[in-house]
Amino acid sequence: MAKAFGFVGYGGPETQEFLDRPVLEPGPGRLAITVRAAGVNPVDWKIRRGLLGQDRELPAVLGQEAAGVVERIGPGVTGFTPGDEVFGIAATGAFAEQTLLIAAASAVKPKELGFAEAATLPVAAATADDGIRDVGVGSGQILLILGVAGGVGSAAAQIARSRGIRVVGTASDANRGYVGSLGAVQVRYGDGVAERIREAAPDGVDGILDLVGGEDVRAAAETLADRSKLVSTVDPATVAELGGRYITRSTTPDTLAELARLVAAGELDVHITGRHPLAHAAEALSLVESGHARGKVILDIG
The missing domain is CATH 3.40.50.720 (NAD(P)-binding Rossmann-like Domain)
Incomplete structure (x- = not known):
């Protein structure tokens, strides 16, 4: 089982709780990763409140972006191998010890870029x-x-x-x-x-x-x-x-790789202003939900 943080009903913070879910196997177009860091974004609390629809299977794990290490690769996925350090859009929630990334919206992390910095890039x-x-x-x-x-x-x-x-x-x-x-x-x-x-x-x-x-x-x-x-x-x-x-969204591996290059080159400072362990995910999300978070808030996982 893998520890995760999510919500069991649509509403406020009272619907949030820690969850145990089975280790996920990657299907077509997916990467199974051990999560090292996850970004916290306003979209996370909006999803929990049901502002973006209420058709998710509950309980659901929160978090849209993650960085970590590839465990296994799903059918049809190319360009990644087990052991690669990667970052991208999570298909199954990022506030977790293990999750799946969308391969078409993920990229290999440059060695000079930390997991926390990489986890700020796919959404914000x-x-x-x-x-x-x-x-x-x-x-x-x-x-x-x-x-x-x-x-x-x-x-x-x-x-x-x-x-x-x-x-x-x-x-x-x-x-x-x-x-x-x-x-x-x-x-x-x-x-x-x-x-x-x-x-x-x-x-x-x-x-x-x-x-x-x-x-x-x-x-x-x-x-x-x-x-x-x-x-x-x-x-x-x-x-x-x-x-x-x-806005028209078009996150691609090439876009993510270019953003990572800008950070590694010192041309883009992702301004991480809060780092919290997974155990403090509620506090991290509360900070973002308050509307007063400056820069990026990150969960350090694993």
Whole structure:
């Protein structure tokens, strides 16, 4: 049996508990791995609350991204061998001692990259990369990131900066220094945010990557002339109403390998700000669910 952390019903933290599940065998397109680290993301608590549908077989293990060592390879999988150190999207929950990865959304981990750093990439950094591509801004243009201090926003700011894009990002005033360290200009979110964005970008912004939704994205859209350059990861209905669109995800082994290269080269700092053992998974998820986590929160496993 393998220890795991998941939920037994849809709802709040009271539905979470530790689970014992059988060691999983990889089917077609899957890699069985011993998990060494897993990333904690807002999507995890949203799944538990049933905000993304309620059709999962329960109990379900939480966690979307993991890094570890390949145990066994499923039918039809190429490019991986047992013993490889890998990272990718989990098919069966990542908050566990053992799980399955989707081979088509996984990559071999560079030796110079730690398991914890690798586990931050498949969801947050890959989402950031997809979002910047979808927005379609280029060197010398201004990208506004709503919610820049979180895991996706932190990665997006650095990736954009590496491509010559100027970044303005909404965050609390307490995160002003942190946002500056990402190479971005901080703007306080909340009432009056559109006026503060215009102060930072008097001619308006060239694109918006929305990571928060709600009233802030409505206000921020006023500073964007071409609404087709508005992309959201969280609020498809609102951005569609505003003339934008929901993000298109396309995580591939090549994308993950390039992100790992950026981290290994020192061009992308994944900003791990919290590391917790699997036994403290509830505390780690609570921190992310509070909305006040800066950078990335990781579970160290095994």
